[in-house]
Amino acid sequence: MEEEILKVKNERENIIKTYSAKPIKNTYLDDLAQNSRDLQYVTIKEIIEETPDVKSFILIPDPTKETSELIPFKAGEYISLKMFIDNAYVTRAYSLSSNPKDSLKEYRITIKRVEKGLVSNIMLDEMKVGDGLTISKPVGEFGYNPIRDENNIIAIAGGSGITPFMSLAYEIENNYPQAELTVFYAVKTYDDIIFKKEIDHFNKKSKRVKFVVSLTREEKEGYLKGHFNKEMLEPYMKEFNTVLMCGPKTLYQDMNEILNEFNIPKKCVHFENFFIDYTPNIKDEYELKVILKNDFVITKCHSDETLLVAMEKAEIKAPSMCRVGICGFCKSILLEGKVKMIGSNMVSTLAENDYIHPCVTYPESDIVLRLDI
């Protein structure tokens, strides 16, 4: 090595020698990044019967399982509840419905009974105060963004779609003094109204947050009757509006027609994908082979059941979060077979490379999947 180059090498060596041999510590940001874990362990502090088929669960951190504080969330975000039921690893996504201000200490999720639903029935019938649960960190892209959105927010909720907006009501009240929120909430009957006390409280006390409740199957004083229409919304519309929607697909279809009449640009309309809805033409049973990292599993799958559900039933711990095709957490590679994927929003390149979101994918033949778990 030439003398000049050697000199540089020695110089570097000598400088390094003068430094301490103590192990280097994490930076402040390293700690912050490493502390926001993917899983949280919580205990049920309280169960509130909201309506005959809806219960709210107040969840608090479980310090015995290394969860001393919960991860703060922004209104609109959800958690994924992880359970092991009947020899199947299952998850369900629930919007957080509590005040984001309290989120270090507690979350509230609100669950409606789904007919024959695996998780909702267990949650409503078997869970009791003190029971432990495993949940994900809060995730999701739905909600109010002060930079993107207009100051006048029109939120439209159908049934249990009210949950993220309850949280949003608190957030607007606490954090965004420039914003006004009107929540349009449609339910079947008076008895089906969730969060009735809180709604009344906002309507009495708040200058910027208002709830307009409509009963679709009952007439009652002080409440609108029927599905929302142009006339009901008109008084609350301003020159510029942002519309947030959460509920069944039919709600979005109905509302889109109405919103067109108000000339609201597409960029001002956001909705949370809450449900997927698909019925296959033919009911059939196929073989599903899942190639894992060091193993493979062969099981059955049905044309009316997503590949994620088929994997869960086969005791495969398949990752999942949103279960509506959006978050991409369950992504797998389709090696063989024909499938029907409903409503996923994945980067085009992934689709071109045979990636699928099993949470919204139904089999149409025997299937071979690659899932690196």
Add this chain to the structure above:
Amino acid sequence: MIYDYLIVGAGMGGLSAGLNLALHKKKTLILEKNDLPGGLVTTFKRGRFEFDTSLYDVYDYGDDVHVGLFQDILKKYEIEIETKVVPFNIRLKDLSTRSNYVIKGEIKDFLIELERLNEGSINSLREFMKITKEIHDALELLKDHEPINKEEYPNFYKYLEYDALSALKDLQMPEETINRMGFFWLELGSPLNKLSFIDFAIFMYKIIFKKDVVLLNNALDFSLKLAARFQELGGRLYYNSLVVSVTKKGKIYIVKTQDDLEYKAKHIIFNTSKRYAYSNILKEHEKEINKLENARSLSPNGVIVYLGLNRSIEELGLKNYKYYQFNTLNSEKNVGYMMNINHETFSAVVPNVVNPKASPKNTTILILKKIFFGDVFQNLNKSNYKSFKEEVAEDLITKFEEAFKIDIREFIEEIEVATPITIERYTNSINGSFYGYMAKGYDNPIHRLISYPDEEVKDFSFVGASSLFGANVDNAFYSGYYITEELLNKKEN
């Protein structure tokens, strides 16, 4: 199965290392903690917009005639990608001199513009161009462990210990011209007075002689192509595989992942920083490594705001591919400004200007980026993290609109913000740094290269932006190639 090589991380360095080893028929396994390859060279979707996380320009690629190193290695791996040469189209604003001008066209146009702005610069610029070529050629010899002839490469020796600022002054380049040409320092994350002249010259050589390109498909497409080719060559790649420990048993290393799986290999290549590997995986505290880590500085971290706008570039009046604002073009002074969270220096990229396919018809993607020196995030915590993201986005959007008199706010359809926390969680980069270790003092890439044979650790290698050649995709990618070539050659001898 005992692998010849196990690579921790499928970033640019890891994939490139894997490709070269698989090409040489070595049994190679890559373990990636995320569910996609590429590290920061990836793409995410919001609404109808697909945002490339970090890769916009690819340096050292070139065209058919001037083949850059990056292109050359991709050819070795038999990977074809669609690219387009990017001419200069930069609007630059300097607050200290209140100047605001456009750099447009080829490198010669840039040099002519520098002369026009400051008559008498041209001789020093010509001399500088010649020297970049000489230094480049000398460095090629150094990489090949060949002697560097003093008569043939006098400037390599002359400037070996110079920082970029001192060397350009020595070349009689007027200070204004140094500052105007030197704005590129922002792409390297180290100011001219800290950056080795050798490394600055190499960077400029790539810009002058090997044109930079954009990828016509998205960044994830590129990463997936690399991963697919690696597997085609017989390499094995597992996702969702966070490596948590590496221990030795006889001559073999046992690698454990978070999901309790175990792999065996003879040699481990980390596509992570040394610091991450030693504190989080090896959990060993070797004296020599600790000293080195204590001696080094981390490069700046920062925030990136991704905007999807619902108008075309014409409607928005976004005419330039890149926009820069500097508090001052004097990089040394500017670093002082950049230690304050509210500083005014930022860069912006409008991919649609060079690639109309960057987003759907009549829409535009605008990406704003601001970097920070020192600890500006001390007040950040779990509770204010979400509102912090809104504040930084607000700040950057306002600054961009004011600096360039372009309205964007009312056209924002999608917005996403990446912070150092986002970067660190996704890539395990220490402190969420963008460029690995900072190029500074005797820790510029040239110094790391010179000391590489001595500092090498037995059975462990390091590739990626935190390794030999520093930041930027071409360097990270090249490190994977160079280091595996070294390993393969050593085995042969």
